[in-house]
Amino acid sequence: MDWGSAQKRCYDKNKARFDVQQTRGKKRVERHAYVMRTWTGYEYNEYQMLSLRAMITELSLKSGGEYDVHFLVHVKNNSIPIWASPRIYQETLQNNVPREFWNISTLWSEQQMETYYPEPFPDNFANMAGSSIHGVYRSAHFPLQWFSQQHPHYDFVWNWEMDMRNTGHYWEFHSRVSDWAQNQPRKGLWERSARFWIPEHHGSYANFTDLVERETRDRDIAANDLAQNGPVPLWGPYQDFPHSGMLAPPNDTIPPTSYEADNYTWGVGEHADLIVFNPLFDPARTNWVFSWDVTGYNRSLPIPPRRAAIITVARLSKRLLGIMHEETWRMKHSMFPEMWPAALSMHHGLKAVYAPHPVYFDRDWEAGHADEVFNHPEEVWESPFGWGEHNLLGSSFYYNSGFSGALWRRWLGQRENGEGGRREEEGGSGRMCLRGTLLHPVKSENGPED
Structure with missing residues (x-):
C-alpha cells in the first residue's frame, strides 16, 4: 500500500472543492495537514499500524482529500546530512519508516533548524530544561513552522503526537471540533478557555458561559495584576506591555466594538487560529516549571504576559504559523x-x-470539588498545571497520565491490573464501550494475555 499515492489520487479527484476561485456559488473547503510527530528509531507496533491506517482512511480518503496525513520525522543523529544527499535522505527514511508511509514522510533535524533559524537567540529568562534553543524539547514548533512554510496550500496544520489514541472516528471528531470552535464568539473566549467545563457541575455550555462571565466581572478583574497577567477580560490583541520590539498584529484582529457593547457576535463564524485540548492557562498564576522559558524579549524589562496549554497537540492556522515563523x-x-x-x-x-x-478519571470526583481543584486553586502551587498536576495523573488526557494507557488497553479487550479481559467481559456485562475519546499518553498497547 502507498498511502501517499492514495491521498494524492483522492485530492486530485476532488480538487475543485478546494479551489480559491470557487464557481457556482459553492463554498471553498479548507485543507488540513495532519502532522504526526515521529522520529528515527521509533517502533511501529501492530496496534499502532492499524490506528494509523484507520486515521488516513477516515481523515483523508473518506473526506475527499480535505485532510492529508504527513509524518514529520525527526532525524535524531545530527551528523546525518539529510539535506546534502538525496541518497542519504532516502536511505534514512526507508530505514526508519514503514514502507507504506514513505511517500507521506518528511525528514528534519535539529542541525537543519540551526540553519533555518540561525543564532543568536539572546535574553532567555530561564532555560529550565538546560538544553539548546534548537532542540526539539524546547522548540518542537520550529520544524512545524518550517513545514508550514514548505506547504503553504494547507489552511490548517494539526500537530499530533505518536502516543495519542482516539476511540472514535477521526474525521467526525476533528470536523466537529473545528465547527464548534468556529462558532464560538470572541467575547469571554479566553476566560472560558482557561477553565475546565464540568457538565455535571456547570450544566450546559451556555450556563457555563454565563457563569464565567459573572466570575470574570465579579472576581477576576479585581484580582488581576495587569503587568503580570495582561488584561481581564482579554479583548483583541495585547501588546501594551514593556517590550523592545514586536510585529504588529493583523488588522482584522482589532475588535469592532467595546467588550461591553458586543452581544456575543464578534468571532462567530470565524475559523479558530488555535485549537487546544487542555485549558489555555496563565503561567504567571502557576509554578509550572517552564513558565519562564521565554527567549528574545528584553530581560531588563518584565517578562511578557503569556498563555500556555499543556500537551502540544493542537490545530494551528496558516496565519498563526506564519506569525510564529516571522517572530522567530x-x-x-x-x-x-x-x-x-x-x-x-x-x-x-x-x-x-x-x-x-470527554476526559475520564480512575476515581469518582465529586463535581463541585473537581471545579475547586481544577478551576479555582487558592495558591499558585495548587494549580493543576504546576505542583497540583498530580490531580491529573489519574485522568485519560494529560502529558504524564497513568490512566490513559490502562483505559486504552482495557478498551482493546486486554486485562489490566488484574481486571477485564475478553473472558471476564464476555462472560459478564460485555466488552467495554466508550464514546469517541482522546487518550494521551499511550506508551504500551500489549497487555497481559487473557
Missing part, C-alpha cells in the same frame, strides 16, 4: 512549545480556543 526568524523571539502558539495568539489577537472533550 525576524524578531528572534521564542518560548517553550506549549506557550509559544498561545502567547502569540494573545499578543496578536488571534482566535484561540480550548475545545472541551
Whole structure:
C-alpha cells in the first residue's frame, strides 16, 4: 500500500472543492495537514499500524482529500546530512519508516533548524530544561513552522503526537471540533478557555458561559495584576506591555466594538487560529516549571504576559504559523512549545480556543470539588498545571497520565491490573464501550494475555 499515492489520487479527484476561485456559488473547503510527530528509531507496533491506517482512511480518503496525513520525522543523529544527499535522505527514511508511509514522510533535524533559524537567540529568562534553543524539547514548533512554510496550500496544520489514541472516528471528531470552535464568539473566549467545563457541575455550555462571565466581572478583574497577567477580560490583541520590539498584529484582529457593547457576535463564524485540548492557562498564576522559558524579549524589562496549554497537540492556522515563523526568524523571539502558539495568539489577537472533550478519571470526583481543584486553586502551587498536576495523573488526557494507557488497553479487550479481559467481559456485562475519546499518553498497547 502507498498511502501517499492514495491521498494524492483522492485530492486530485476532488480538487475543485478546494479551489480559491470557487464557481457556482459553492463554498471553498479548507485543507488540513495532519502532522504526526515521529522520529528515527521509533517502533511501529501492530496496534499502532492499524490506528494509523484507520486515521488516513477516515481523515483523508473518506473526506475527499480535505485532510492529508504527513509524518514529520525527526532525524535524531545530527551528523546525518539529510539535506546534502538525496541518497542519504532516502536511505534514512526507508530505514526508519514503514514502507507504506514513505511517500507521506518528511525528514528534519535539529542541525537543519540551526540553519533555518540561525543564532543568536539572546535574553532567555530561564532555560529550565538546560538544553539548546534548537532542540526539539524546547522548540518542537520550529520544524512545524518550517513545514508550514514548505506547504503553504494547507489552511490548517494539526500537530499530533505518536502516543495519542482516539476511540472514535477521526474525521467526525476533528470536523466537529473545528465547527464548534468556529462558532464560538470572541467575547469571554479566553476566560472560558482557561477553565475546565464540568457538565455535571456547570450544566450546559451556555450556563457555563454565563457563569464565567459573572466570575470574570465579579472576581477576576479585581484580582488581576495587569503587568503580570495582561488584561481581564482579554479583548483583541495585547501588546501594551514593556517590550523592545514586536510585529504588529493583523488588522482584522482589532475588535469592532467595546467588550461591553458586543452581544456575543464578534468571532462567530470565524475559523479558530488555535485549537487546544487542555485549558489555555496563565503561567504567571502557576509554578509550572517552564513558565519562564521565554527567549528574545528584553530581560531588563518584565517578562511578557503569556498563555500556555499543556500537551502540544493542537490545530494551528496558516496565519498563526506564519506569525510564529516571522517572530522567530525576524524578531528572534521564542518560548517553550506549549506557550509559544498561545502567547502569540494573545499578543496578536488571534482566535484561540480550548475545545472541551470527554476526559475520564480512575476515581469518582465529586463535581463541585473537581471545579475547586481544577478551576479555582487558592495558591499558585495548587494549580493543576504546576505542583497540583498530580490531580491529573489519574485522568485519560494529560502529558504524564497513568490512566490513559490502562483505559486504552482495557478498551482493546486486554486485562489490566488484574481486571477485564475478553473472558471476564464476555462472560459478564460485555466488552467495554466508550464514546469517541482522546487518550494521551499511550506508551504500551500489549497487555497481559487473557
